[in-house]
Amino acid sequence: MATVTEGRDVARPDGAPPKQRRSREGAVSQAQRASIVTRAAIATALTVLAVLWLAPLAWALVTSLKREADTTTVPLEVVPEAGFTLEAYTRVLSNDNIITWFVNSTVVTVVVTVLTLALSTTAAYGFSRTKFRGRKVLFALTIAGIMVPPQILIVPLYEQVTAMGLADTYAGIILPQLVVPAMVFILKKFFDGIPSELEEAARVDGASALRIFWQVVMPLSRSIVAAVGIFVFIGAWNNFLWPFIIISDPDLMTLPVGLVQVRSSFGIQYAQVMASALLAGLPLIIIFMLFQRQIVRGVATTGLGGQ
Numbered sequence: 001m002a003t004v005t006e007g008r009d010v011a012r013p014d015g016a017p018p019k020q021r022r023s024r025e026g027a028v029s030q031a032q033r034a035s036i037v038t039r040a041a042i043a044t045a046l047t048v049l050a051v052l053w054l055a056p057l058a059w060a061l062v063t064s065l066k067r068e069a070d071t072t073t074v075p076l077e078v079v080p081e082a083g084f085t086l087e088a089y090t091r092v093l094s095n096d097n098i099i100t101w102f103v104n105s106t107v108v109t110v111v112v113t114v115l116t117l118a119l120s121t122t123a124a125y126g127f128s129r130t131k132f133r134g135r136k137v138l139f140a141l142t143i144a145g146i147m148v149p150p151q152i153l154i155v156p157l158y159e160q161v162t163a164m165g166l167a168d169t170y171a172g173i174i175l176p177q178l179v180v181p182a183m184v185f186i187l188k189k190f191f192d193g194i195p196s197e198l199e200e201a202a203r204v205d206g207a208s209a210l211r212i213f214w215q216v217v218m219p220l221s222r223s224i225v226a227a228v229g230i231f232v233f234i235g236a237w238n239n240f241l242w243p244f245i246i247i248s249d250p251d252l253m254t255l256p257v258g259l260v261q262v263r264s265s266f267g268i269q270y271a272q273v274m275a276s277a278l279l280a281g282l283p284l285i286i287i288f289m290l291f292q293r294q295i296v297r298g299v300a301t302t303g304l305g306g307q
Helices: 018-064 068-072 087-093 097-129 135-147 150-163 170-177 181-192 196-204 209-220 222-238 241-246 255-266 270-300
Strands: none
Touching (some): 018 270, 087 270, 097 135, 097 170, 097 181, 097 209, 097 222, 135 181, 150 170, 150 241, 170 241, 181 222, 196 209, 209 222, 222 270, 241 255, 255 270
16 A cells, blocks of 8 residues: 655556656657647648649639730739639630640540550569569660650651651650650559569469459559559640640641640730630549549559568
C-alpha cells in the first residue's frame, strides 16, 4: 500500500512518480501541438498552391464569358457592367472546322494511347522478366532516350516521315509519338515488384507466356497502366509542335493546331482565345476527374521504395 510522506513523491499504480509522469504528459502534449502546427502549415501551403494554380484557370473562365470590348477595359473588371455572355463560345463553335479538329484530336490521341500502352507494357515486361543477351545495354539505351529532348529529333523525324510519304496523314502524326522511354521505365519498375511465384504457378498449370502476361500480370497492373495511359493521353492531346510541323491540310489538323489558325485569322480576341483554350482543355479535365484515383494510385506504385 502506497503511503504519503512529507517531501517525497507519491507512488502511482504505474510505478512512476508524479514529477516524471507530469514531464511525460508535457512531452506528449508538446508533440501533439507540434503535430497540429505542422499539419496546419502543410494545409496552408497546399491551399496557397491550389489558389495559385486555379487563379489562371479562373481568370481564363471569367475572360471567356466577357464581350470582346470588356476584355481590354482599363482598369480590368472581374465582373463587367454588361454582365457575362456566351458570345465567345458561340463564335468559336460556329467555325465549321472545330468539330473536324476535335475528331482528329480524338482519333489521334486514342490511337496513340492504345498503341503506346501496347508497346510500352510488352517492352517493359520483356525487360523485367526475359533474360537475353544485351538486355542491360538495351535497357540502358532506353533510359538514355529519356534524356534526349524531343525537339532535337524534329528535323530527322520530319525528313524520315516525308521520305516515307506520310506527311499530311494520320500515320505521320501517330507513329513518331508511339515510343515513350519514360513509360517503359515506369512500367518495368512496377513489373519488377510483382512476385515471380505467381507467374511460376501459372506456368506450372500450362499457361503460355502471352497468357501469363495478359491474365496474371496485367490484372495486377491496372493502376499503373491506367496512370500511364492517362499521362500518354494528356501528352498526345496537348501535342502541338509535331502535328503543326507535319500537317498542312486543315482537314487533318488537330485541335491545338487548328485553334492557333483560328486565333491568327481572327486576330487577338482575348475572349475567343480563352474560350478556345478552355474547350481544348475540357476533355483533359473530364479525364482527370474520372480517373484521378487511378492517377494517384499509379504514381504511388511506380516502383519507388525498393520495388
